[in-house]
Amino acid sequence: MKPGPAGKTAEQAHYIRLMKQGFNNSEAFRVVAVGRKAGSYWRNGRTARDPLTGRVCSYAAVTVVRAQSAVISPLYLS
Numbered sequence: 001m002k003p004g005p006a007g008k009t010a011e012q013a014h015y016i017r018l019m020k021q022g023f024n025n026s027e028a029f030r031v032v033a034v035g036r037k038a039g040s041y042w043r044n045g046r047t048a049r050d051p052l053t054g055r056v057c058s059y060a061a062v063t064v065v066r067a068q069s070a071v072i073s074p075l076y077l078s
Helices: 005-020 025-032 036-044
Strands: 046-049 056-059
Touching: 005 025, 005 036, 025 036
Parallel strands: none
Antiparallel strands: 046 056
16 A cells, blocks of 8 residues: 555545445544544545645545435425
8 A cells, every 4th residue: 555645545435435324524434444634634625735845735525425314204395
């Protein structure tokens, strides 16, 4: 596995699948075995500066759309 963001694509994909299944951030990063910050970065996106070159790298946020599992009662207007 490569160090840095490019080396964790399998973990990130697993994290995204868990989030789509309804896991919250804390549960998902524990299952995937990554740090809390990594899970937050994947969910929210981030900007980082390379300390050697000074180049700014932006990592896009992951859009997680959860499937509606709850049945809406006919008592409510939709």
